[in-house]
Amino acid sequence: MSVADALKLIKESEANFVDLRFTDTIGKEQHITFPTSAVDEELFEDGKMFDGSSMSGWKEINDSDMILMPDPASAVVDPFTQDTTVNFRCDVVEPADMQGYERDPRSIAKRAEAYLASTGIGDTAYFGPENEFFLFDAVRWANDMSGAFYDIDSSEAAWNSAKEYEDGNIGHRPGVKGGYFPVAPVDSQADVRSKMCLTMAQMGLGVEVHHHEVGTAGQAEIGCKFNTLVTKADEVQIFKYVVHNVAHEHGLTATFMPKPVIGDNGSGMHVHQSISKGGNNIFSGDQYGGLSDEALYYIGGIFKHAKAINAFANASTNSYKRLVPGFEAPVLLAYSARNRSASCRIPHVPNPKGRRIEIRFPDSTANPYLAFSAMLMAGLDGIQNKIHPGEPGDKDLYDLPPEQEKNIPTVAHGLDIALEALDSDREFLLAGGVFSNDSIDAYINLKMEEVNRLRMAPHPIEFEMYYSV
Numbered sequence: 001m002s003v004a005d006a007l008k009l010i011k012e013s014e015a016n017f018v019d020l021r022f023t024d025t026i027g028k029e030q031h032i033t034f035p036t037s038a039v040d041e042e043l044f045e046d047g048k049m050f051d052g053s054s055m056s057g058w059k060e061i062n063d064s065d066m067i068l069m070p071d072p073a074s075a076v077v078d079p080f081t082q083d084t085t086v087n088f089r090c091d092v093v094e095p096a097d098m099q100g101y102e103r104d105p106r107s108i109a110k111r112a113e114a115y116l117a118s119t120g121i122g123d124t125a126y127f128g129p130e131n132e133f134f135l136f137d138a139v140r141w142a143n144d145m146s147g148a149f150y151d152i153d154s155s156e157a158a159w160n161s162a163k164e165y166e167d168g169n170i171g172h173r174p175g176v177k178g179g180y181f182p183v184a185p186v187d188s189q190a191d192v193r194s195k196m197c198l199t200m201a202q203m204g205l206g207v208e209v210h211h212h213e214v215g216t217a218g219q220a221e222i223g224c225k226f227n228t229l230v231t232k233a234d235e236v237q238i239f240k241y242v243v244h245n246v247a248h249e250h251g252l253t254a255t256f257m258p259k260p261v262i263g264d265n266g267s268g269m270h271v272h273q274s275i276s277k278g279g280n281n282i283f284s285g286d287q288y289g290g291l292s293d294e295a296l297y298y299i300g301g302i303f304k305h306a307k308a309i310n311a312f313a314n315a316s317t318n319s320y321k322r323l324v325p326g327f328e329a330p331v332l333l334a335y336s337a338r339n340r341s342a343s344c345r346i347p348h349v350p351n352p353k354g355r356r357i358e359i360r361f362p363d364s365t366a367n368p369y370l371a372f373s374a375m376l377m378a379g380l381d382g383i384q385n386k387i388h389p390g391e392p393g394d395k396d397l398y399d400l401p402p403e404q405e406k407n408i409p410t411v412a413h414g415l416d417i418a419l420e421a422l423d424s425d426r427e428f429l430l431a432g433g434v435f436s437n438d439s440i441d442a443y444i445n446l447k448m449e450e451v452n453r454l455r456m457a458p459h460p461i462e463f464e465m466y467y468s469v
C-alpha cells in the first residue's frame with residue numbers, strides 16, 4: 001500500500017482518527033492518536049515527534065525527542081474503536097540522521113532482514129509462530145507488604161466441578177491436560193475463537209486454524225499463515241491485540257503468560273522458520289528430514305546460541321516455570337522429524353517447497369521483533385560457520401535414562417541465566433550492525449529489574465516450606 005493508498009483508505013473508511021502504533025522493548029504495543037484533519041502526505045515524510053524518555057529503557061530526558069514514522073503499507077481499520085480509526089505501524093527514528101533508533105525493536109528487525117540479504121545466503125526469512133493463550137473468566141492478584149496472592153477462575157476449569165452456579169453446573173469441561181480437543185459443550189469457547197479469527201482476517205492476517213489446547217481453564221491456539229520477518233512480527237502484535245479485545249468484548253480476560261496455571265500445560269510460541277533465495281527454499285534438501293545442509297547448520301546456530309536466544313524468546317521470569325526439565329516442555333536441545341519432545345521439530349510436509357524447522361522453546365512474552373531477529377542471526381551464524389547440530393534425537397526425550405539425558409544440552413533454566421548468556425554471547429547479534437552493544441545492554445538492564453523484583457518478593461510456597469524452620 002502506497003501513501004496515496006493509505007490516504008485513500010482513510011477517506012473511504014470515513015475515519016475520524018489515525019492511530020500511530022509502535023512496540024517498546026518488552027514487546028508491548030504503544031500508541032498515539034490524531035484526528036484525520038491533521039493527517040496528510042507530510043505525515044509519511046516527516047513523521048510525528050514524541051518523547052522517547054517516557055519509554056522504559058529508551059532515551060534520557062536530555063535527549064528525548066524521537067520520531068514515529070508510519071509505514072503506509074501497514075494501514076488497517078481498527079475493528080474495536082467506537083469512532084472509525086485507521087492504525088499504522090511505525091518505526092522509531094532518530095531526528096539527527098532519520099535512521100532507525102538502535103533500540104527500536106522494529107528497526108532491529110528491519111536491519112536483520114537487510115543483513116540476511118547482504119550475506120548472500122538468502123533474500124527472505126519466513127517466520128510462522130504458533131501463539132498459545134488462556135481465556136479466563138476472571139483474575140485477581142496482589143503483592144504488598146501484608147502479603148501476596150493470585151486467583152484465577154474459569155467456568156471451564158477442572159477445579160470447578162463442585163462449584164454452585166446460579167444456572168446450575170453443566171459439568172462438561174476439559175480435565176487437567178484434557179483440552180485437546182473435544183467438541184462443545186466441553187469446549188465452550190469455540191465461538192469466541194471464531195470471532196477472533198474473523199477479526200484477525202479483517203485486519204489482514206491469514207488465519208488457518210483454531211482449536212482448544214491441552215490445558216483446562218480455557219487454553220487456546222489460533223494458527224495464522226507464515227510471513228516475512230518484520231511483517232510477521234507486526235502480525236503477532238495485531239494477533240495479541242485482537243485476542244485481548246475480543247476476549248474483553250465477551251466478558252473474558254486473555255493472557256499469553258507461559259505458565260499461569262500450576263499443574264497443567266503452559267503456553268508456548270512454537271516458531272516455524274525457513275529461508276528462501278530467488279524464490280527457492282534453501283532449507284529443502286536430501287539430508288535428515290528432507291533438510292538441506294544449510295538448514296542443519298541453521299539449527300546448529302540456534303542450539304549454540306540457545307541460552308542467549310532465551311533472553312529474547314523466553315523473556316519473562318514466568319517463562320522458566322514452563323521450561324522445567326522432566327515435564328512436558330522442550331528444554332533439551334535436540335532436533336527430530338515429527339518428534340514433539342525435541343526443542344526443534346522438522347514438520348512433515350508433502351511439498352519440499354514448504355520445508356522448514358520449528359523451534360519449540362519460545363513463548364509469547366517474547367518481543368517478536370527481537371526474538372525473530374535473534375533466531376535468524378543465530379541461524380545465519382550457524383550457516384556461515386557450518387555448525388552441525390549433531391545426530392537427531394528420535395527417541396522420546398521426556399523419558400530418557402539419566403545417563404543419556406545429561407549428555408544433551410539444555411535451554412536456560414532462569415531469566416537471569418539467559419541474560420548472563422546474552423551478555424557473554426552477543427557477537428553473533430552484532431554482525432551487520434543489527435543489534436548494538438547499547439541495545440543489548442539496555443535490554444539486559446531492563447530485564448534484570450524484573451529478575452530482581454521477583455527475587456526480593458517472598459512467595460507463599462516459601463512460607464509453606466520454611467515458616468516453621
